[in-house]
Amino acid sequence: MTSHLQPVEHVDDISANWINAALRQDGLSGVVSEVSSKPIGTGQMADSFRINLGFALVNASHDMPQSVVVKMQAEDELSRQAGAGGAYSSEMRFYTELASTVSIRTPHCYFAIGPDDEGRFALVLEDMAPAEQGDQLLGCDVESARSAVINLAGLHGPRWCDPTLVDVVPYRSAEETAFLASVVAESTAGFIAHYGDRVDAEDVLVLQAFAPRCGKWLVDNRDRFAPVHGDYRLDNLLFGKSDDGGVEVSAVDWQTLDLGLPGRDLGYFLGNSLLPGDRRASEKELVSAYHNALLGYGVEDYSLEQCFDDYRYGQFQGLMITVLAAVGLAHTERGDDMFMAMSSRACEAIRDLDSLALLER
Numbered sequence: 108m109t110s111h112l113q114p115v116e117h118v119d120d121i122s123a124n125w126i127n128a129a130l131r132q133d134g135l136s137g138v139v140s141e142v143s144s145k146p147i148g149t150g151q152m153a154d155s156f157r158i159n160l161g162f163a164l165v166n167a168s169h170d171m172p173q174s175v176v177v178k179m180q181a182e183d184e185l186s187r188q189a190g191a192g193g194a195y196s197s198e199m200r201f202y203t204e205l206a207s208t209v210s211i212r213t214p215h216c217y218f219a220i221g222p223d224d225e226g227r228f229a230l231v232l233e234d235m236a237p238a239e240q241g242d243q244l245l246g247c248d249v250e251s252a253r254s255a256v257i258n259l260a261g262l263h264g265p266r267w268c269d270p271t272l273v274d275v276v277p278y279r280s281a282e283e284t285a286f287l288a289s290v291v292a293e294s295t296a297g298f299i300a301h302y303g304d305r306v307d308a309e310d311v312l313v314l315q316a317f318a319p320r321c322g323k324w325l326v327d328n329r330d331r332f333a334p335v336h337g338d339y340r341l342d343n344l345l346f347g348k349s350d351d352g353g354v355e356v357s358a359v360d361w362q363t364l365d366l367g368l369p370g371r372d373l374g375y376f377l378g379n380s381l382l383p384g385d386r387r388a389s390e391k392e393l394v395s396a397y398h399n400a401l402l403g404y405g406v407e408d409y410s411l412e413q414c415f416d417d418y419r420y421g422q423f424q425g426l427m428i429t430v431l432a433a434v435g436l437a438h439t440e441r442g443d444d445m446f447m448a449m450s451s452r453a454c455e456a457i458r459d460l461d462s463l464a465l466l467e468r
Contacts (some may be wrong), residue, residue, distance in 0.1 A: 142163075153181050157173050199230070202219050213357055246381055246382040251397050252380065252393055263334070306447075317463070333366075371420075374421025379449050394418050
């Protein structure tokens with residue numbers, strides 16, 4: 108996906124001509140005559156807009172979508188700097204190099220450009236409406252969670268332990284891992300200090316126990332690997348109706364794409380997206396549904412017991428992402444409430460599942 112088009116600085120700079128040129132990169136030939144935009148989503152590292160398309164001629168839109176979603180760099184400078192540090196490049200890499208090789212449901216990408224030297228990028232994506240974004244604060248029901256973990260298996264299963272993945276999503280070097288671990292330790296201290304009494308005393312103990320062990324956790328169990336979404340939770344999932352009346356889930360926001368233990372995504376999703384009582388009651392069933400879906404992609408020599416242990420181990424993804432985002436991004440009231448919910452749910456799951464014991468192996 109290359110063209111003379113450049114990323115824009117503001118959404119108001121997206122013209123009908125810009126959209127026409129972008130969609131022609133995907134082989135669409137209709138002519139857009141006008142555009143209007145509306146902010147959507149709750150992302151904090153990038154901004155997303157629904158772009159409604161108008162057509163001057165009745166027959167000019169025969170192969171064209173009526174709307175698209177444009178994702179671009181955050182207007183907030185702190186969030187933009189955070190994204191330009193690698194997150195924007197990761198998302199571009201998913202849509203341009205990885206998406207066509209896996210089976211996870213995700214929006215079609217019409218056009219991708221950037222990031223440039225100023226951190227600007229643009230993704231023109233399929234509008235998944237009327238599917239609706241999940242709500243991290245409210246949590247989801249078990250049926251929705253089941254559809255989400257089966258969809259997640261579509262990311263992990265097709266490229267399970269594929270050695271060529273390192274050409275697309277390379278492992279961090281030892282130096283990069285050590286640096287990330289140090290940032291997690293520093294961010295954990297900052298998280299506890301910033302939120303103070305909002306963080307339960309028992310949760311503080313879990314946070315402090317994980318922080319110095321993060322480096323080990325990041326590299327453990329490398330004999331089982333796949334592409335890892337890294338932030339697979341309700342705010343980054345769209346929920347719609349399938350043809351048979353069930354729940355259809357699509358994943359967005361690939362800025363934390365990684366290569367690692369697939370259980371990180373599974374643990375993070377179930378540990379953060381279900382209310383604790385629902386998680387405790389249904390996690391064995393849901394892990395089994397995910398495992399069965401993996402087997403359907405030809406994954407072998409991976410038992411349900413091993414999968415559940417990886418699920419336990421993956422719970423720490425919730426702590427890592429939460430402290431990094433809470434300290435590294437601009438604060439909002441909803442964002443702060445969300446980080447509190449995520450931290451609390453992750454810590455409770457870690458205690459319930461005795462996940463800290465796995466770090467001592």
